[in-house]
Amino acid sequence: MSWVVYELLYKTTGPVRIGYHKLGFIQRTRYYIPGRTMWGAATALLTRALHGGATEPGHYQDVGQKLMNKEIFLSYFYPCFLREESSERIIFFPRWIMGDPEWFSAEPSRLAYGSLTESEFEARFIASFGQTAIEPSLFAAEEASLHETEFICDKIRCDSSVQQLYFIGYLFVTGEMPKFDNRDIGWEKGDYRLKEILSTIYVGGDRTYGAGRLRLKQDESGPLRPQGLLFDQYEFDPHSGRIKVPERSPILAHVPCSSEELKGDFEPIVSLEYCEKKGPGQKPTVVSGLHWTPGSLTTKKKSFSIGAYGIWEEYKEERSHG
Numbered sequence: 001m002s003w004v005v006y007e008l009l010y011k012t013t014g015p016v017r018i019g020y021h022k023l024g025f026i027q028r029t030r031y032y033i034p035g036r037t038m039w040g041a042a043t044a045l046l047t048r049a050l051h052g053g054a055t056e057p058g059h060y061q062d063v064g065q066k067l068m069n070k071e072i073f074l075s076y077f078y079p080c081f082l083r084e085e086s087s088e089r090i091i092f093f094p095r096w097i098m099g100d101p102e103w104f105s106a107e108p109s110r111l112a113y114g115s116l117t118e119s120e121f122e123a124r125f126i127a128s129f130g131q132t133a134i135e136p137s138l139f140a141a142e143e144a145s146l147h148e149t150e151f152i153c154d155k156i157r158c159d160s161s162v163q164q165l166y167f168i169g170y171l172f173v174t175g176e177m178p179k180f181d182n183r184d185i186g187w188e189k190g191d192y193r194l195k196e197i198l199s200t201i202y203v204g205g206d207r208t209y210g211a212g213r214l215r216l217k218q219d220e221s222g223p224l225r226p227q228g229l230l231f232d233q234y235e236f237d238p239h240s241g242r243i244k245v246p247e248r249s250p251i252l253a254h255v256p257c258s259s260e261e262l263k264g265d266f267e268p269i270v271s272l273e274y275c276e277k278k279g280p281g282q283k284p285t286v287v288s289g290l291h292w293t294p295g296s297l298t299t300k301k302k303s304f305s306i307g308a309y310g311i312w313e314e315y316k317e318e319r320s321h322g
Helices: 035-050 057-066 118-125
Strands: 003-012 021-023 026-029 072-074 080-081 090-093 094-097 109-115 126-131 148-154 155-158 161-164 168-175 185-186 200-202 213-216 234-237 242-245 266-269 272-275 278-286 290-292 301-304 312-314
Touching: 021 155, 035 200, 035 213, 109 118, 118 126, 118 155, 148 242
Parallel strands: 026 148
Antiparallel strands: 003 168, 003 213, 021 026, 072 168, 080 090, 080 168, 094 109, 126 148, 155 161, 200 213, 234 242, 242 301, 266 290, 272 278, 301 312
């Protein structure tokens, strides 16, 4: 089965908060947008477009399970800068620097984002704000309700300048034009046009307060050019769906821990989805389990394929969603 890949570059119009875990009273954010988050946002937009705005819970399930992750896939998205004068991109994806004697490094293992250490990245890209609930009867702060919320800034101060933040990622489509109710879905052609539907997307938390709105940079988004590399790093074979990752290179999505020849960190992914009989959040997804985290390194050349919610799966000749 052949694939068509579209590179998407989104401009942030406000802070972005991607829920992670709590550290004391601090609600932390991830430093990238997982594929599942993009899947949810894109599914919402596609459902409203395909059903004319008159949507029911079953419509979202129909699009999210029968079209998304079957014919349309979204990758993880990572922060980047765009130098307008040259269209050069600087992508800040995670990468473990391994303090491993076998890899000729005496330094302790640490995580980096692009050319920045984790602490440098946090100092420039991450900020937070404090909140508390109010006890109406006392007109005072409610006890034990004080908390701090992290977010990714939309404007980044770099030395003497301020850089606009973008997020870069990919849309994978099986075949030239998927169909929904016998109507074509294309990028700029067809009955439904993804370039228009996904032009403004909302991700993460605090969306009702203006956070998480991303606008597609139209002139920088479109089909991946011939010989183009995913995230300017990895070759993608459109005929087989294979992502080729060299030795000692970071994975740029979660990968199931059943995949070997990796070093880095891992975490459990526990996600729930809609169940027709029990309602929302009552059915574990197929991707739940222990996964290597983005930035973990391959210990040998490996090939992956794009899977549900943008998760990378170990490539096998007989599958590739065929």
